[in-house]
Amino acid sequence: MERTPLQEAVWFFYERLGHRFPAPDWGEQREDVCSICGTEGRGYDDNRPNHRVFRCIACTAFYAPAPDHFLTTGKDRSFAGIVKNPWVLDANGRFRSPIGKASRKDDAFVVNARAHGMDFYSAENPFQTLYRGIYDGEFAFPLLFVRLGQNKIESMRMMRLSTSDMLFFWDKSEMRAFDLALVREAGRLPLGEKPWSDWARWGIPEDLAERVRFLKDVRGKAPFRVLTMHGDNRLFLRQVVDREAGEKTKAEKKKRSRKQ
Structure with missing residues (x-):
């Protein structure tokens, strides 16, 4: 069965990065239809009080707690909870996301994330840094260019893969499309x-x-x-x-x- 653009995006993420995150400890694995992307198959019931939904293993990767990857304080240590700035994930699995000056992420976080293939770096202008990298050919297409907002489900549902011809950037609640040619x-x-x-x-x-x-x-x-x-x-x-x-x-x- 052919995947939808959303399914292509979340599975692209899972196959290149999300599969490295640990399995969640808040639900049982079973088969059903994903409440976010509509994929049928294996996934997890999220039994936490404010969730109570089923997600496929690809969408679960955005939610699963990953303390070994993200050495930070706070309740939400999931990818979607920690990575607030824009990020790029390319066809070769290269992940880059800038860290602002006001970030609470310390050197231990950066080093530990890098060991898992995630490059977080200091940048005054996070958008400009990633735009330049894409324009200068630092990333392999197709790629994901995203900044997740407070509404994780809405942000995830709008993700689209970018090609060398058309770049899609989902910025919290707004989609920008750039004709790269x-x-x-x-x-x-x-x-x-x-x-x-x-x-x-x-x-x-x-x-x-x-x-x-x-x-x-x-x-x-x-x-x-x-x-x-x-x-x-x-x-x-x-x-x-x-x-x-x-x-x-x-x-x-x-x-x-x-x-x-």
Whole structure:
């Protein structure tokens, strides 16, 4: 039987990472229909008071307590309870998720998670870090790009596998879709120069006179489908623009300091 997009996503997670998590201690294993993804087969009854549902073994991996993986304090030591920032899991089983400055996760957590194939690293801008990694080809497709919200079931049900052509990012309660081929095509433009930098950030001007002036300036230099691409794609592209602008600024500062 062919899997649904959701089933493909949760089993992708289980086969590359979730199978390493220990079996839950809160329910019996039996066969039924999963309350989250609809998979028929083996799974676990969650007998805890606030749950009382059946989940397949793939969906259970998001909920099963994993104290050996997650050395943290607090009641919920499940994957969905601990990993609050966005994360990427690729076709080769590579898992990456940034840790913010305010995180309570210590060095022991990072080292222990790494031993189980999970790379948590410090980053000031977690979204930009992962966008760049995907754009630069650090991850193998297909992949999962997700940030789980407070409503775990809703977050899980919206997960979709991304391909080298289309990237899906489920961010708590909002789905973003990025046309990677279009973003890469736009990325070959001189993004650090005007009017490209303004276009990448804001799109074609809405004011008619400014719009005509802009299109005259760039005529023949970029396909119209690139210039008119959806704002979500420009959101992705801005990470590349910001990176290049930042690197350019650093290089200029180094030059000035050497001259002084």
